[in-house]
Amino acid sequence: MNGRRKVCFVIEAMGSFGGEERVTSMIANALCDVYDVTILSLWHIGEPRFPIDGRVRVEYLMVRGEGRIMRMWPRYLTMRLRRRFAARRYDVCVNVDPLLTLDVTPALRGLGARIIEWEHFNYHRTLDMPERIRALETAATHSAAIVTLTRRDLELHRDEGRIPERLLRHIPNPTPYEGDVPSPRGSGLAIAVGRLVLQKDFDRLLRIWATIEAVDDAWELAIVGSGPQRDHLTRLADELGLSRVRFVPATDDVEAWYDRASLLLMTSRYEGFPMVLLEAQSKGLPVVAFDCDTGPAEIIDDGANGYLIPQDDDALFAERTLTLMRSRDLQDRFATAALERSRDHRMAPIRSRWIDLIESVASDPAEPR
Structure with a gap:
């Protein structure tokens, strides 16, 4: 035509x-x-x-x-x-x-x-x-x-x-957030974002968070997403006695949660290309993620803009998360590197x-x- x-x-x-x-x-x-x-x-x-x-x-x-x-x-x-x-x-x-x-x-x-x-x-x-x-x-x-x-x-x-x-x-x-204002990272809030399905392994995240909360209960975890595992996960959070976890239904304005957060956690069993890591990076958030197939290793430079954790090491995931929670200077260094790395996308x-x-x-x- x-x-x-x-x-x-x-x-x-x-x-x-x-x-x-x-x-x-x-x-x-x-x-x-x-x-x-x-x-x-x-x-x-x-x-x-x-x-x-x-x-x-x-x-x-x-x-x-x-x-x-x-x-x-x-x-x-x-x-x-x-x-x-x-x-x-x-x-x-x-x-x-x-x-x-x-x-x-x-x-x-x-x-x-x-x-x-x-x-x-x-x-x-x-x-x-x-x-x-x-x-x-x-x-x-x-x-x-x-x-x-x-x-x-x-x-x-x-x-x-x-x-x-x-x-x-x-x-x-x-990245969907190219050129956006980075998160101010002013709150003690860690977030995880994704559908509440087996692939995302939020069960594992809750158990890891139980280890973290037992040591330092100053921070809060928000899991942003909806899906068939919601009831199961809320019951598990209750069974683990977690007082610093909230579940947020999927929202069209997920960017608002990146803006509120200081840290992103990802415990997926597998991915194709984890957009949540890219989104968090583009908002200047440090991340802790398991090195699942595939994608995290091509977004996270371990020890530079986040921590990449071997899939079988829950203890190290908790340890690295606590390290970031306790050091604003380390968060700032990771955030600067994350914003620079996001330019690749x-x-x-x-x-x-x-x-x-x-x-x-x-x-x-x-x-x-």
Whole structure:
């Protein structure tokens, strides 16, 4: 229509409130001055929870009631996608979750669009899920590129997953708080942020905090998030006799909690790319985190802007947290280093890498198989 390339980000549900939805909105907004950008949400469960530039088109493919049709007709989603793709004629489709490639690939066959897989899971978690292995195998033979959020995942996909190196690209996520005022860190408040699910291992955090509170009860812990484990976690906090812990429901204004905090703690069992560490760093917060797969080791410089703790060492996690709690000078040094390190995740260079990738795959005349 206007000669610009048409780029479509395909996502499960843009109305969800999570890291994938946040970063999709950020990248789509950053690219809409160069491309005609559409976010195609498979499900309409509500409007986007994150800001969307007016130049970005947000479209919805299905409503909740169609799930019943999908169960009776397995190819229903592929058919709906193909009808939409044939009408829109995108140049590049970005699958925000590579699992979507199982439907997007056949839906795009013969339409000329190039496919980019945007992998938000870490490699080892993918191996635990047969359907994700099948999706990755499909992506390896039908996609123009596979984007990983960490260098470690790129190496694992290349060396153990046997993905051709020519397909792999490493593009980290940008910080949503670029240029924001750092937290004043004026209160004795440590925070943890995330969905209340097993992955985040807040059980472990509460037990660690019990060790900390027994030694120094001057600080408070706020766990910011909602999820299915809330009742279990509140009961556990009561059983542990914790008096300095509060649970805060998920909020659209999580930045306000970063502004109130002096320290961020993360006890996840695994991550893809932990946005909470990046967000905290961009607000000048020192962090203590377990060195889980994947991401923390690429954000935290141990002993410089935070502490990176071996996964099996709860005692050291508590010790390092207490060390930071007791030293404002150490907090200040870590905060300065955190703000400097956050510059690696400014939008401008990440936007350039996305543009380079889109131009590269869109200019390749090869048709996906």
